[in-house]
Amino acid sequence: MKDITKSRKSAAQPGPARAGRVSPGPAAGRRGAQTNDGLKTRDVAVSALYTVLVERRPFDEAFSRAAAARDLPARDRAFARLIATTALRQRGALQAMLSTYLAKPLPERMGRLDEILLAAVTQLLILKTPPHAAISLAVDQCRADRSAKRFANLANAVLRRVSESGQGRLSSLDNVALTFPDWMLSRWTDAYGAATARQIARASLIEPALDLTVKSDPEAWAAKIGAVVLPTGSVRCAEAGRIEDLPGYTEGAWWVQDAAAALPIKLFGDVAGQSVLDLCAAPGGKTAQLAAAGADVTAVDKSSGRLARLTENLSRLGLTAKTVVSDALTFPTGKAFDAILLDAPCTATGTIRRHPDVLYLKRPEDIPALAALQAKLLDHATELLKPGGTLVYCICSLEPEEGEQQVAAFLARHLNFTRRPVMLDEMTVPMSWRTEGGDLRTLPTHFADLPEGLQGLDGFFAATLVKSC
Known part of the structure; x- marks a missing residue:
């Protein structure tokens, strides 16, 4: 055969x-x-x-x-x-x-x-x-x-x-x-070292637990569901069964979201009352976080179908956001926002444990192509942000060109922006999850000290960029 x-x-x-x-x-x-x-x-x-x-x-x-x-x-x-x-x-x-x-x-x-x-x-x-x-x-x-x-x-x-x-x-x-494709393991070896690269690969092949972001009182909902509360605040279920049958689903108490994916919004700090633009918003977990935190959210995505599902999820959660079908690269610049989230398209190599098809669909040539798109999106986002405003850039990729190197190049192009290091406490974001520049970098190997069935985290990178003028 x-x-x-x-x-x-x-x-x-x-x-x-x-x-x-x-x-x-x-x-x-x-x-x-x-x-x-x-x-x-x-x-x-x-x-x-x-x-x-x-x-x-x-x-x-x-x-x-x-x-x-x-x-x-x-x-x-x-x-x-x-x-x-x-x-x-x-x-x-x-x-x-x-x-x-x-x-x-x-x-x-x-x-x-x-x-x-x-x-x-x-x-x-x-x-x-x-x-x-x-x-x-x-x-x-x-x-x-x-x-x-x-x-x-x-x-x-x-x-x-x-x-x-x-x-x-x-x-x-x-x-x-x-x-694993040879090119992927080789890249991770260069970026993280041979031992860590293999650990990342092994962790990426383990079926993940179900993570939930709750609107309030995670300890109470964890007790009702039979789950645990992670140090980051997410609720993790080792054996959840059918999601729709879990307590709190019908009343909209929570939504499904990997614990790592829930961290970038925390980098904004208090967004209550602020106008926040969520570029590339679908599937909408971060949109829900912003809305639940009291922000006036405008969610943009080029897929009308994905935005429709986002709206349905917000309705179940009792949350609201303005939705706009638009390519993020051409979203009108007539209004400036207090804060912008750019969860950019990427190779998604940090999510293989949830999306194993990444192993077979991604190619090394995707990295420079996506990095070029990310740079264009970042540049456009600068035109949509008020002076003094905050831009959080994040990706679910393990590739430095899409994360650390992307932000370094952005700061070199835009001298009116400065990096704000992660301000969260060490319980929420340990020092080992922070880059030398102070950005967030999670790996599939994180939470390895938890019991079997509760370990692991998606690979994410996020940086907080503040506009001075």
Whole structure:
């Protein structure tokens, strides 16, 4: 099988879709009205994997579309998502293990066979799904795929052997080296050192806990939910279940937001009564923070659909903000704001634990392209800020060109701006989370001292920039 037996470098690094493979189309892998729930669940997982790995499209978009098309109930939807995200995190080692069970490569035209086998071995070896269920449903998926059906018997034989001896072979493999692109590990080694780079990679492959930002009284809500309050103020749940079923969801007491993502707003200080512009606002967690803090918020995003969802979330929370559909680069400069948040588009390499598709969708050439866009956005933001106003720039990337180097270049271009070091207490932002210049830098390795299931943090960078005139 070509995709299974290829080298570590080519398996880890994204590239063009594999030539000769036939797109399954909207009906492939399904058996119409008689398809059982188990098969539909696996089909959603495989469809999402195919869309990410072959068509090179974002996971959340792919998964939502696949799940909606099959009309999965909430529990099956959650399991399908778990299969797919776990497969993406463990793909390097799982495919290397699978290759040892194949005597020779298979032809290119194999439909979704790669993704079917990947989802099946994920269930067998990682999620501990009973073999009869994982194997029989994978074989059914092969038979329902017009290009993979001729491999159904082979899939059955290989998966049975994997269920018997695959665990031992898998445990001997280095999933970090097999899953992460070489360029990414090399860059992190240069930026953070070899030991820290490997720790970041390992932490990025662990499924994260659920973090919530609450409007008030985090201790009380943590007790109701069965969660803990982090030193940063976020509420963290190790096992949350369905989000809509948690206490406080209906009454709008909280919203989902990684603990690191909740920190940049704290860098503003008191924003009550201030006019605040939130550029690139969707999905809206930071917009909600600003509104909850009493700011007069204008939220800008170029996607009307994403802004509509932001508005729906604010409505559930009982919060308000003015929303404007606009490209942040061309947002009108007729009004100046007291404060601006620029949560800029970036490579998102700090969020792999939540978005493992980043491993397969990002390329090294994305970094200079996004850094150039970030610089343009920063320059435009200066025209929208009042003298004496505060600009908080943040990204969820681990790449210095998008963070520390970006801010250094900005300050060199704009002599009327100065950096304000992090003013938060050391309990909220430890000194180890601060750069030499006084900016915020979180890593996936942070909170490593918490119990298993509660560890980790998204990788974020944020700087506070004050306009003098």
